[in-house]
Ligand code: HEM
């Protein structure tokens with residue numbers, strides 16, 4: 001069934017640039033197939049706007065298969081729309097009814113400035129990663145699979161945390177615009193594995209500091225992020241980050257110049 | 264201060280205030296013995312004069328102040344983190360309203376706390392300071408709770424406390440990094456149980472006194 005038979009009213013956030021005022025603009029749209037993805041529906045809208053000589057709606061997208069995390073849209077008050085554990089590109093029009101009004105907004109947070117229409121600047125996440133969300137030694141060539149024994153449950157937890165695609169839905173949906181789910185996932189994936197140990201303490205300290213510096217809010221444990229996260233990142237990661245942070249702060253030694261060191 | 268420290272302070276002071284509620288609720292429940300407030304006033308006398316308790320009371324005041332100030336700092340920063348609000352709201356689909364309204368519930372509690380300390384704690388300590396004698400607290404309770412408006416205000420305070428604790432009890436453990444599938448169920452049950460029982464027992468005090476069930 002791919003007949004285009006849905007008529008919808010879209011209210012889309014239009015904003016020229018970061019510094020201009022934005023507002024919701026109403027666009028009636030018809031002939032939408034329930035099998036279309038949400039982004040394809042926006043493609044249809046943009047096609048119509050272009051044909052009418054109007055400016056198309058700017059929106060982010062790349063993979064369109066739920067792995068890149070670009071397609072940030074706040075749909076009817078929910079990050080990535082009404083379904084759980086999916087991105088906007090995985091949302092289909094069959095999740096809506098003929099005649100529905102759909103409000104489409106960009107992520108709204110001080111730390112994610114709007115660039116244009118539905119496109120926001122998420123480089124705050126990149127700056128947090130740059131503060132230690134990696135391992136800075138060369139791992140060399142591929143090792144024997146069981147060279148480093150890692151308990152199965154730790155591997156599972158690390159891989160679950162590593163599923164985070166940096167989409168920002170957690171920030172967008174949080175009343176406090178807190179980035180703690182994202183940051184905790186990035187800290188956990190390394191804190192749980194042997195490879196992450198050498199920089200474990202400095203990583204959590206500097207990433208959390210950068211998170212605050214970017215102006216994200218403070219988590220109050222509402223749990224909204226966990227519900228809206230397309231990768232179902234668990235709140236357990238935030239608890240782990242809190243533990244990691246407190247332990248790292250309490251055991252941090254004053255920096256002293258030990259001299260020497262490899263060049 | 265780093266966000267996570269603010270959270271940890273919130274959790275620690277929150278649990279500390281919960282421990283205070285246990286003691287406060289336990290001692291006040293002695294009025295339900297219906298012995299004309301005898302046992303209650305004896306316990307009150309101990310709490311109001313024992314030097315160790317009086318020193319702990321200073322800790323309690325500081326605990327309240329830190330919790331309240333930290334709460335307002337969190338609330339202020341969190342409001343600032345989203346200067347422009349969404350037009351469409353769908354928060355009810357992913358979280359409870361009371362978990363999103365801890366600042367508001369805390370403010371209601373603060374207003375109640377001002378009213379409540381002005382009714383009992385402040386005049387009693389002031390009297391102790393000036394005359395060296397405690398006020399007859401049981402009589403005072405009966406007088407204050409003979410006014411319908413005060414009964415309503417106190418019950419509203421208890422309702423705010425219920426919502427604050429329903430989220431706060433569990434939230435404190437998460438803030439302190441305690442989230443484990445083995446212990447989460449017991450924390451949830453204890454938190455919900457405490458959030459219901461403690462404010463209920465408190466609310467019964469003005470209600471039973473108003474209706475004259477406590478002589
Ligand atoms: C007997 C009184 C009180 C008790 C037992 C109590 C308990 C708690 C607990 C356990 C939490 C959760 C802490 C966490 O999430 O880590 C909390 C959070 C909070 N409390 Fe209280 N509280 C009390 C009074 C107040 C008052 C008077 C205020 C006044 C403003 C207040 C403001 C807040 C705020 C804003 C939060 C949210 C912070 C957050 O979720 O991170 N509380 N409270």
Ligand code: SF4
Nearest residue numbers: 164165167168170229
């Ligand atoms: S934690 Fe989830 S919601 Fe947040 S950025 Fe990662 S994938 Fe997106």
Ligand code: FES
Nearest residue numbers: 064068069071089
């Ligand atoms: S476009 Fe890549 S996740 Fe949606």
